[in-house]
Amino acid sequence: MRIEADLHTHTHFSDGKGSIEENVLAARAKGLKRIAITDHGPGHLGFGIKRHQLKEMRAIVDILNRKYDDIEILLGLEANILNEDGDLDIDDELLEDLDILLAGYHFGSSPKKWPRDITFHSNNWFKKRSKKIYEKAMAANTKAFVNAMRRYDIDIITHPGAKGPLDIEAVAKVAEETHTAMEISASRHAYLTVEAIEIARKYRVDFTVNSDAHVPEGIGEVEGGLERAEAAGISIESLLNNRADFPNRRGTRDEF
Numbered sequence: 001m002r003i004e005a006d007l008h009t010h011t012h013f014s015d016g017k018g019s020i021e022e023n024v025l026a027a028r029a030k031g032l033k034r035i036a037i038t039d040h041g042p043g044h045l046g047f048g049i050k051r052h053q054l055k056e057m058r059a060i061v062d063i064l065n066r067k068y069d070d071i072e073i074l075l076g077l078e079a080n081i082l083n084e085d086g087d088l089d090i091d092d093e094l095l096e097d098l099d100i101l102l103a104g105y106h107f108g109s110s111p112k113k114w115p116r117d118i119t120f121h122s123n124n125w126f127k128k129r130s131k132k133i134y135e136k137a138m139a140a141n142t143k144a145f146v147n148a149m150r151r152y153d154i155d156i157i158t159h160p161g162a163k164g165p166l167d168i169e170a171v172a173k174v175a176e177e178t179h180t181a182m183e184i185s186a187s188r189h190a191y192l193t194v195e196a197i198e199i200a201r202k203y204r205v206d207f208t209v210n211s212d213a214h215v216p217e218g219i220g221e222v223e224g225g226l227e228r229a230e231a232a233g234i235s236i237e238s239l240l241n242n243r244a245d246f247p248n249r250r251g252t253r254d255e256f
């Protein structure tokens with residue numbers, strides 16, 4: 001295993017198949033030292049967690065951290081970037097329970113402002129129909145990521161560019177300013193691409209390669225992401241996955 005941590009995994013609390021413990025057991029079997037449980041935020045209409053479930057997830061993670069002393073389990077969320085303002089589907093109350101905050105754009109997150117936020121989704125949905133729609137989508141997505149990073153203390157932006165086009169240079173610049181890591185996802189949509197990593201690495205941005213596993217067997221399966229990272233000149237040792245100063249928002253790592 002060339003990474004110590006998988007920082008993006010899903011469970012049955014959103015659209016994954018396994019339990020939190022099954023994810024942890026799979027991570028231990030792969031020799032990982034850390035795993036983050038990062039289900040979809042409550043603003044996803046199809047498979048977001050229910051707000052009240054986060055407390056239950058927190059309790060499970062705390063129990064499992066006591067049960068297994070050879071792995072650190074972090075509770076996170078993959079929050080939804082909802083619109084051009086960069087609104088996320090989280091608040092201070094939810095943040096209190098999180099060790100790590102991921103955020104990404106997904107089709108199917110709930111609109112806040114009508115009809116603007118519907119257009120935000122539909123331009124991404126129909127981006128291949130015309131150059132004009134593609135450009136509108138890119139401008140709105142870039143604003144959305146930039147505003148989200150400036151407004152919230154996000155640890156990792158997930159699969160940037162996967163569901164809609166982004167101006168990677170503009171996003172990377174603000175990722176540097178706000179100390180937000182950019183994900184090289186090993187899941188099948190394969191974003192960041194090699195070309196995008198090459199643009200982003202002109203800035204002092206942290207990168208992280210994660211599985212985005214939705215089944216326990218997929219945890220730690222990141223070879224495709226590592227290959228793209230290396231092809232773009234990123235060393236595996238420099239990835240956030242392998243760093244000792246890894247973030248834990250609640251500071252519980254010291255007790256670990």
Ligand SMILES: [Zn+2]
Pocket residue numbers: 078104105106158159
């Ligand atoms: Zn995602």
Ligand SMILES: [Zn+2]
Pocket residue numbers: 008010078158212
């Ligand atoms: Zn995900």
